[in-house]
Amino acid sequence: MSLNADESKTYFGEELLRWYRKVRRDLPWRRSRDPYHIWVSEIMLQQTRVDTVIPYFNRFVHRFPSLTELALAPEEDVLKHWEGLGYYSRARNLQSAAREVVSEYGGRVPSDKRQVSGLKGVGPYTTGAILSIAYNQPEPAVDGNVMRVLSRYFCLEDDIARPATRIRMETLAQSLIPEGEAADFNQALMELGALVCTPKSPSCGECPVRTMCLGRLEGRERELPVKTKAKKARDVYRFAALLEGKGENAGKVLVRRRPETGLLAKMWELPHIEVPDAVAWESLAEGKIGLEKALANEGLRIHADERVIGEAQHIFTHLVWKIRVLSATVKDERYIADRTAYEWVSPDNFEDYVWPNVFRKLLTEYFINRNND
DNA sequence: AACGCGGGGGT
DNA sequence: ACCCCAGCGTT
Known part of the structure; x- marks a missing residue:
C-alpha cells in the first residue's frame, strides 16, 4: 500500500x-x-x-x-x-x-x-x-x-x-x-x-x-460499480374468483389464507389459479373451468361467470403476476364453515386481515364499485 | 453460486 | 423497460 x-x-x-x-x-x-x-x-x-x-x-x-x-x-x-x-x-x-x-x-x-x-x-x-x-x-x-x-x-x-x-x-x-x-x-x-x-x-x-x-x-464514475445483470422476471398468468356471498353472507366475499411458507406466507388472497400461458389467459372459458375444477379439488363447489370484473398486475422481484378476476358464486355455502383456510370478508372486517397489495387493491376496488351500483 | 422473497421510486 | 433500494435464508 x-x-x-x-x-x-x-x-x-x-x-x-x-x-x-x-x-x-x-x-x-x-x-x-x-x-x-x-x-x-x-x-x-x-x-x-x-x-x-x-x-x-x-x-x-x-x-x-x-x-x-x-x-x-x-x-x-x-x-x-x-x-x-x-x-x-x-x-x-x-x-x-x-x-x-x-x-x-x-x-x-x-x-x-x-x-x-x-x-x-x-x-x-x-x-x-x-x-x-x-x-x-x-x-x-x-x-x-x-x-x-x-x-x-x-x-x-x-x-x-x-x-x-x-x-x-x-x-x-x-x-x-x-x-x-x-x-x-x-x-x-x-x-x-x-x-x-x-x-x-x-x-x-x-x-x-x-x-x-x-x-x-479517471472519468469512470458512470461505469462503476460493475454489477452482473439480474435475470428478467417471469410472467405468471392467473385467474381469481370473486365469490359473492348470499343469505347471511350477503355483501361478503370469500377469501383464502396462503400457505405457512413461501411467497406471501400466511397472508390472505382471492382464491385463484395459475394458467399455463398468455393464450390460456385470453380465454375466459379456460379461467371459468380452471377455477371451478381447482376449487372443487379443495372441496368447494362454485360457479364462475365468464365475466371479468377486475384485473391487476403484481410485480415481484423474480416474477410478474397478471391476474384476471372472474365473478363467481358458491353453490353450497354451508360447506365452507369448517374450512379454516377460507373466510368471508366485508368492508367491516377487511382490516382484520393481512393483505398483499394486489389483493388489497382488487378488493377495495370491488367494494367501492359495488357501492356505486 | 443461484434463487426466492415485495413493493416502490427514479431514469 | 430497466435498475436499485441501509439484504437474508435456503439450496
Missing part, C-alpha cells in the same frame, strides 16, 4: 464525517440510542428506501415500544404492521429473534458479534449496522450504497453481485473507520450513497471526497 493510498483513506474518513455532521438527515431512528430501535430500523431498511420506511418505523415502535412487547405480541399483529412493506419473512424473523433475545439474553440486544449475527434475519450487513450504530463498535456495515461508493472512490472493478466482493469491501470499509467514529462513519458512508453518490447520475460536484475519488478522476 503506497503512502498515497493511506492519505486517500485518511482524507476519505475525515471529509466524509465532516460532511455528514453538516447534512445528515433527521431520521426517526437517529433520534434514538435504543439498540432495539436501531435493529428494527435496519431490518425495515433491508432493500427498502428510507422514505418508505419512515412511517412504518414510527407506527411499529409506537405499537411495540420495547423488545419485550414485540416478543409478546401475536404474530398476526406484527405482520399487520408490516403490511405493504414487503419481504414479510423479515417481520417473522424479527419477532422470532426478539423472542430469542428475551429468552437467551435477558431482553437486551446483545453487543457480541457472534450473538448478534446469530439472530434470525440478521446477516453480515445488519450485524455490522447494529454493532456500529448502536454500540459504536468498529465493524463494517456494507450494503449496496457502500459498495457503490467504495467501487467509485477506489475505482474497483470487482463485480458487486459476487459474495467475494462483499467480503473484500468489508475489509476495506473497516480499514476506513476513523478511531472511535464507527457509528457516524458507517451512516455517513450510506448517506453519501443515498444522497450524492447515487446509482444513475452521481452529483460529483457536491461530493465531499471528490478531489481524491479515483473513479471520478
Whole structure:
C-alpha cells in the first residue's frame, strides 16, 4: 500500500464525517440510542428506501415500544404492521429473534458479534449496522450504497453481485473507520450513497471526497460499480374468483389464507389459479373451468361467470403476476364453515386481515364499485 | 453460486 | 423497460 493510498483513506474518513455532521438527515431512528430501535430500523431498511420506511418505523415502535412487547405480541399483529412493506419473512424473523433475545439474553440486544449475527434475519450487513450504530463498535456495515461508493472512490472493478466482493469491501470499509467514529462513519458512508453518490447520475460536484475519488478522476464514475445483470422476471398468468356471498353472507366475499411458507406466507388472497400461458389467459372459458375444477379439488363447489370484473398486475422481484378476476358464486355455502383456510370478508372486517397489495387493491376496488351500483 | 422473497421510486 | 433500494435464508 503506497503512502498515497493511506492519505486517500485518511482524507476519505475525515471529509466524509465532516460532511455528514453538516447534512445528515433527521431520521426517526437517529433520534434514538435504543439498540432495539436501531435493529428494527435496519431490518425495515433491508432493500427498502428510507422514505418508505419512515412511517412504518414510527407506527411499529409506537405499537411495540420495547423488545419485550414485540416478543409478546401475536404474530398476526406484527405482520399487520408490516403490511405493504414487503419481504414479510423479515417481520417473522424479527419477532422470532426478539423472542430469542428475551429468552437467551435477558431482553437486551446483545453487543457480541457472534450473538448478534446469530439472530434470525440478521446477516453480515445488519450485524455490522447494529454493532456500529448502536454500540459504536468498529465493524463494517456494507450494503449496496457502500459498495457503490467504495467501487467509485477506489475505482474497483470487482463485480458487486459476487459474495467475494462483499467480503473484500468489508475489509476495506473497516480499514476506513476513523478511531472511535464507527457509528457516524458507517451512516455517513450510506448517506453519501443515498444522497450524492447515487446509482444513475452521481452529483460529483457536491461530493465531499471528490478531489481524491479515483473513479471520478479517471472519468469512470458512470461505469462503476460493475454489477452482473439480474435475470428478467417471469410472467405468471392467473385467474381469481370473486365469490359473492348470499343469505347471511350477503355483501361478503370469500377469501383464502396462503400457505405457512413461501411467497406471501400466511397472508390472505382471492382464491385463484395459475394458467399455463398468455393464450390460456385470453380465454375466459379456460379461467371459468380452471377455477371451478381447482376449487372443487379443495372441496368447494362454485360457479364462475365468464365475466371479468377486475384485473391487476403484481410485480415481484423474480416474477410478474397478471391476474384476471372472474365473478363467481358458491353453490353450497354451508360447506365452507369448517374450512379454516377460507373466510368471508366485508368492508367491516377487511382490516382484520393481512393483505398483499394486489389483493388489497382488487378488493377495495370491488367494494367501492359495488357501492356505486 | 443461484434463487426466492415485495413493493416502490427514479431514469 | 430497466435498475436499485441501509439484504437474508435456503439450496
